[in-house]
Amino acid sequence: MPSNTAFQEIPLAVIKTACSNCNLRELCLPMGLSDEEMHRLDDMVSTRKRVKRSEHLYRAGQEFDSIYAIRSGFFKTDVLLEDGRDQVTGFQMAGELLGLDGISAERHTCNAIALEDSEVCAIPFTRLESLSREIFTLQHHFHKVMSREIVRDHGVMMLLGTMRAEERLAAFLLNLSQRFTARGFSHAEFYLRMTREEIGSYLGLKLETVSRAFSRFQEDGLIAVQQKHIRILDIPGLKRLMTHHTP
Amino acid sequence: MPSNTAFQEIPLAVIKTACSNCNLRELCLPMGLSDEEMHRLDDMVSTRKRVKRSEHLYRAGQEFDSIYAIRSGFFKTDVLLEDGRDQVTGFQMAGELLGLDGISAERHTCNAIALEDSEVCAIPFTRLESLSREIFTLQHHFHKVMSREIVRDHGVMMLLGTMRAEERLAAFLLNLSQRFTARGFSHAEFYLRMTREEIGSYLGLKLETVSRAFSRFQEDGLIAVQQKHIRILDIPGLKRLMTHHTP
């Protein structure tokens, strides 16, 4: 339950950092920049913050002034409806950006919560805008990132609108696997940072349904589950499950 | 059914146009620009295209080079899955932008289809980028528009993930009403440009369910429906229906 402290300042440790020696630079905002351009980014992205597990990076309603690049860790974003219902709108990992939704109204529209101890780089948005007026590559890449977010959301809409429970979970696992791979981790074995309930919320399912689907996948030899530890045994099988629907 | 002509060129009538005397300028991209800046936009947004009812403005997979501002008419966008399933991802009306999803991969990721005879202004994207490097207001407004799209998509995810059939339809009608109002049309009376099936696809429901929900709303005195003609009789009632869920 969100307390009424929703808008209070949360103390976050702040550290100096730089894009130019970050090993995520090829996944993150600096992608494609020259060394000289990258150093100009360094000046802007100068503050790193630690966010402990279960702490908010920002809350819906708070004033927007920065977007955040995840340097390490894992986040979820969620939206709350007036009547108490909420939904997880995404899970974000290292190299991904948080806070793009806040640009439109100069106010965050969702909560961002760390699912494990994490570090983010704060990117003051007005400075990002002014720098991207000077560096074409940065401007263009930023536009691509925002557009990619829209495409991603369309994918989720597709999933919520047309897929059955098991298809949704298969799509979810394949997506995680693919993103872990892109970060140099095993594509077949990982720990889930989120609970069954959070997965369910994201996929538009109840936690019991998620749990049953995991068990079913295990019975069918597609995965091995033990609590949050997942081993994917049959990627083609999961893909087949996703596309092979029976109308 | 999409034919195998998916990527052929469609002849579209092209007309000269200008933002500075467009009555949608306060809703559309030029929002907030000075007269001088607006005239610089005019040079860029020089081609208007007519798209007839049921014609494609663009198709998924086509190369992306422009975004489009709707000058008049009504569109839907939809995504197709490999296995044939598809989903309507949005309905767009005058003053709204189409094609933002194409920026990320320099290729359109969905189809845009006119639901009535329409006119759009083509905005070459590289020119938009270069102009927005010069005009701060334009740059900032464009970022807001992209961000607003992300927020809108989160709203749809919420709807698909947490709402019941009647809540979804109520939300849909209220959203349309609000957008028509912003365009100076009646907020209480309008023609739906889309079929029950398209509404259902957008809302993650079958057309029969949409039809039944319309009938139910009519019985309850919330709206008057006759085919595509809708009169909203009780806005607070619809809002209550949306938020008053029983857990």
Next chain:
DNA sequence: TATCGCGGTTGACATGGATCAAGCGAATAC
């Protein structure tokens, strides 16, 4: 080491929306 509590699993049952099917009226084609 014992206890507590949360997250997860599993079973039994309920139900909202999907599916299947029939029929009707309005638009479109002939």
Next chain:
DNA sequence: GTATTCGCTTGATCCATGTCAACCGCGATA
């Protein structure tokens, strides 16, 4: 003007997922 098709409505039935409930096990805490 008539035929045909398409979009819509409505009814009967089915099924996937939600709901409710019991229980389990691991990790945290005393």
